[in-house]
Amino acid sequence: SGDVVTESKTGFSFPAVLKDSQGLLGIGLRRKAVFGLKNIDVYAFGVYADDSDIKNFLSEKYGTLSTTEVKQKNITQELMESDVSVTVRLQIVYGKLSIRSVRNAFEDSVGNRLKKFGGSDNKELLQKFTSQFKDEYKIPRGSIIDLSKEKGYVLRTSIDGKEVGSVQSQLLCRSILDLYIGDEPFDSKAKEDIDLKLASAITK
Ligand code: DAO
Ligand code: DAO
Ligand code: DAO
Numbered sequence: 001s002g003d004v005v006t007e008s009k010t011g012f013s014f015p016a017v018l019k020d021s022q023g024l025l026g027i028g029l030r031r032k033a034v035f036g037l038k039n040i041d042v043y044a045f046g047v048y049a050d051d052s053d054i055k056n057f058l059s060e061k062y063g064t065l066s067t068t069e070v071k072q073k074n075i076t077q078e079l080m081e082s083d084v085s086v087t088v089r090l091q092i093v094y095g096k097l098s099i100r101s102v103r104n105a106f107e108d109s110v111g112n113r114l115k116k117f118g119g120s121d122n123k124e125l126l127q128k129f130t131s132q133f134k135d136e137y138k139i140p141r142g143s144i145i146d147l148s149k150e151k152g153y154v155l156r157t158s159i160d161g162k163e164v165g166s167v168q169s170q171l172l173c174r175s176i177l178d179l180y181i182g183d184e185p186f187d188s189k190a191k192e193d194i195d196l197k198l199a200s201a202i203t204k
Helices: 051-062 067-072 075-081 099-118 123-130 170-181 188-203
Strands: 004-006 013-015 022-034 038-050 086-092 144-150 154-159 162-168
Touching: 013 022, 022 086, 022 188, 038 051, 038 170, 038 188, 051 075, 051 188, 067 188, 075 170, 075 188, 086 170, 099 123, 099 170, 123 170, 144 170, 154 170, 170 188
Parallel strands: none
Antiparallel strands: 004 013, 022 038, 038 086, 086 144, 144 154, 154 162
């Protein structure tokens, strides 16, 4: 369908359905404190998951429970560890992002999660990724970055529809999703919406 959902603060809109089969679970905002004083809006994001994957994978486990019961389970946790196809779409708000600051932020946020889930031995994995963020990439305001977790824990990245790389790593997929739907998400309201949407999708 042509339906979209608009993020109220930035005005960026997200299609309700991506790639024909992935439904929008929730949208939010990634903000970052600079110089410890000011928060800038870095990007708006939308989290999508494959509708039939969700039904197949999670209904089996939770389909007999009521929506209220399901809400008490940590479904997003399951989603992060599962092989369900998920896409996180980022729409850049802050127009002055340098690749260097993306690299630094990535090492910080994702690096932190790699450590949390995989122990301390991930410097190499991290560097392998960030070295792919080529200095000549441009991500002005309005750029769309899709981070897609496909079957087999393949993480595919595209910028404005053009693929820039893919990599197979369950740990990396888990670490990236954790930024959006983990215990300390960038936008907790977004995570709440996603929890709700998942609970009602499964028990419908
Ligand atoms: O220009 O130094 C600066 C401040 C910008 C902070 C950038 C945060 C980057 C967040 C990652 C963006 C991923 C697309
Ligand atoms: O917001 O801290 C964060 C990390 C978000 C992950 C962003 C990955 C961006 C990868 C593409 C960069 C291409 C220049
Ligand atoms: O080994 O095929 C390759 C190239 C890997 C490119 C990785 C590109 C950036 C992906 C980083 C993940 C961002 C979420």
